[in-house]
Amino acid sequence: MAYEIGVGPAQLTINVGDSVLITEVDGQIHQPSERGLFFRDTRLISAWTVTVDGRGWQVLNSAATDHFAAQVVMVNPTLPKDAGEVPAGTVSLALSRSLDHGGMRESLKLRNHNRSRVRLCLAVQVSCDFADVFDVKAHRIVVRGETCTHWSPEEGCLATVHTNDSFRRGLWVGAADGAARPVLRDGALCFPVELGPQQSWSTDLDYRWIDGDDTLDAPSVAFAGRERSRPAAALRDWRDGAPRLRTPHNGLQQLYDRSFDDLAALRLPFEGTDCKAFVPAAGIPWFAALFERDSLITAIQTVPVYPDFARGALEMLARYQADATDDARDMQPGKIPHELRRGEMAALGLNPFRPYYGTADATPLYLILLHRAWQFTGDRSLIERHLVTAERCLAWIDDYGDLDGDGFQEYQRRAPDGAENQGWKDADNAVLDESGDDVPAPKALCELQGYVYDAWRRMAQIYDALDRPDRALALREKAQVLHRRFNAAFWDEDAQYYALCLDPEKRRVMSVSSNPGHLLWSGIVPPERAEAVARRLMAEDMFSGWGVRTLSADHPAYNPHDYQLGAVWPHDNGVIAVGLAQYGFHAEAARIAAGLIAAADRFMLHRLPEVFAGTSRSDAPFPVQYLGANVPQAWAAGSVFSLLHALMGAWVDARSCTILADPHLPDWILELTLLDFTVGQQTVDLRLFRDGAETRIEILRGPGVRLVRRPFATAVEYL
Structure with missing residues (x-):
């Protein structure tokens, strides 16, 4: 008999834009943990419990019914009473939540299944630590500023506000309009309830975020009416307005549908708009924010199905393009930012993310996205609107991306607390030499050269369309020079593979990694070398059966459970699959597609996580999760569109x-x-x-x- 395997963390997650709620499977939040309710990089709720007569409930079942709603069904423990105990399992509690951009509606419904009347005290305990998301992730909660709580017995509401200089964030919790009002006992919201046989009782609590001087709105409808909520309407519009896939292959169909809905959940509304223009957030829970490389790659992946992500990313990133030099944020004029945060630490300058510019690839990727969006939509106004931004990107590539004037792109952090590695593999230990030691900066990653080569050629085509042939010719000539010099410097004839990077002495670092797969995507690989690259990527030490590993299993630092030293990243594999198909290696691209689809089939909800372990498929019948992976995550969800692009061969x-x-x-x-x-x-x-x-x-x-x-x-x- 075959058993369905569901791989993934045991928790409930719902999110809308930059509001995220992560709980235990019983809907509660216990500390210490990374769970909580987060809004704009601040944990508003750090602990939440519900009790009956001071005792915990027993969970029966729970589920996130939509990306914005969840329900938990529980029953009571044995409850001692003067008139005799209330037997366990004879009172049920349905806990339901519906989330929106500015708040949450929580419904509590009790039902008495006894043949006698019962008197109960239902209590909800809410704690707020207002921890910055970076502190939560580091398991290091630092108390900053001041936190004050006010109880209003007239309104039956509790308001807790945290302030630190100009930073102000808080939480308002109270009875919804027309609902039973709680009383405050020992810091908990308590509801005395008396129920006759088979009788029900319910109430609704509203949770409203406080941001600066504004108290935002909770959802206007409860869980039962969630189909009338704003997130439900936005999801319907999303589904109705984009391409649909129909295929008898069940795994591909489920992955497409799940990924499509995950991207809907990750839409961040523009500042100053009516929440109808969006840019993709990076992932849940740690990156419900504008994370520029992720937003750009997701937009590139999804141009054929949702070009508005491209419009959103181009617009938002242009707003934050650097116009000055600030070493504390790795910032230079023309550079596209890396990460924008809205938590307390960023607001007070305790970290550089306001925004931070420590990325070497976002700037050329911006140019690639601009061309791709124009290519698929035919919208000339896109290139006219963003031409100044694009020309500043081109200037940054020449003036700052090439640190030593040798014609290659290098990076080296200047910010004391900035990123050591500034390609997509940005973990501190992601760029290692053949012995497993860190490569010192400056580092010239191979894929950065490919991205710039691709960007120059694409911008040349844009200048052709703008009737600027001299500019187009100059960029094509630069691309040709880079092509020739790159293939002389990075190709290793003995290994028949490209170097991961050049070190400060311009020596090749020949650690076998997935990075050269991006070279196929960018087109910088000569056709006569493509077969060797494809063969190396698909060798047993690189291809796990689920996907291409980030680092060869033969490398001394290989660890299938490490973030970027052997794990499998779906977006990385999607890029590689497109690159393989572009060079005619269709069977290899299909193997990658088959591995990722099979992995998604075994993960919970048929959803590809940000990253999973690089363990061999021959050793286990299911993929192994990476603890701490973002789920859902934008470019992981977008990888299915890359796979379709590779299989369809369509542009x-x-x-x-x-x-x-x-x-x-x-x-x-x-x-x-x-x-x-x-x-x-x-x-x-x-x-x-x-x-x-x-x-x-x-x-x-x-x-x-x-x-x-x-x-x-x-x-x-x-x-």
Whole structure:
């Protein structure tokens, strides 16, 4: 008999934008732990318990019913009474929550299943530590500022406010309109309840966030009416406005649907808008914030299905593009930021995240996204609106990205508490030499050169469209020089592989990693070397069966349970799969797709986490979770769109209303249909199906859209 395996942490998580609630499976929060209710990088609720006559409840079942709502069903323990005990399991409690951007509605419903009347005291205890998210993650809670609590017996509400200089954040908890009002006993909100046989009682509590001088609004409807809530309406709009996948392959279908809804949950509203324009947050729980590399890559992944993420990321990051030098934040003019935080530490300058600029790849990735968004939408106003930002990015690449003028991109932190590593593998121990020792800075990562090469070629095409041929020619010539010099400096003939990076002495660091897979994606690999790169990526020490590891299992520092020293990252694999397909390695791209889809099938809710262990699939029938991984996480959710891109081999030239396709479905996917796929202003239904050993593609709907069969490899040469 086959058993379904659900891999993942035992907890309940719901979130809307930058509001996140993480509890035990019984809906409660016990300390010490990393759980709590977070808003804009501050933990508003650090502990929450519900008791009956001072005793805990027994959980029966619980679930997050939507990304914004959850319910827990519990029963009572044995309750001693003067008139005789209330037997265990004879009173039930349904605890339901519905979350929104500015607050939460909590419903408590009791039912007496006894044949006699019962008198109970239901008590909710709420504690607030207002800890900064960085302190919570570090398990080091620092008490700062002042916290005051006020109880209003007239309104039946408790307001707790934390202030520290200009920083002010708090929580208001009280009875919802028309609900029973609690009394305050020993710091808990208490409800004396008397129930006859088979009688029910319920009340609603509102939780409202306090941000500065504003007290935000809790949801206007309770859990039972959640379909009428604002998050539910936003989710319906999201589902109705983007392409849908239909395939008989159940694993791919479930992964697509789950990833699509996860991205809806990760939408952050723009500042100063009506919550209809969004940028993707990085992930839950630690990165419910603008995290620029993640936002850019997610937007690149999702341009074909939701180009508004690209519009949002381009707009928001342009607002924070650096216009000065500040070494305390690794900031130089023209640089795209790395991370923006809104917690107490950032507000008071206790960390550099206001925002922080310690990233070497966000700036070229901004240019890649700008071109890709224009390519898929045909919206010329995008490049006109963001051209000044793009030109500042180009200037930063030349003036600051190349630290020593040798033509390669290097990084070296200046901020004392900044990031040691500033590529996507940004853990302190992520860049190691062949012996397992840290590579000193400055470091020239291989993929940074690929990103800049790709960005220059894409910007050349944009300048062609703007009728600036001299600028386009200059960028293409720079790209050609970089291509030649990069392949001379980074390629190791003996290893038949690219160096992870160059060290300060410009020596190749030949630690075998997944980084060169991004070189295939950027197109900087000559065709005659692509096969060696593909073969090395898919070798047994690199491919776990679930995905490509970040570091070879043969490396002395390999650890499948370490963040970036052997674990598997879905977004990394999605990038690699697209790169393999672009060079014609369709079977290898399909192996990666098969591994990730199989892994998602075994994770809870068919959801790919940010990262999971690099343990071999041959050693265990399920992927092993990485403790502390963000779930859901934006570019992990976006990886399914990269996999589809690789399998479909499709790219779009919206200006000519053309789909160029080179589809290669593996024999385990017989058919897929993409409905409401956009090409510029047109909407198209695409069907792919296997015909013997061949893959056919046809337009089911889409008048005026041309379909051209062209090898995907020409996408590398197209620019």
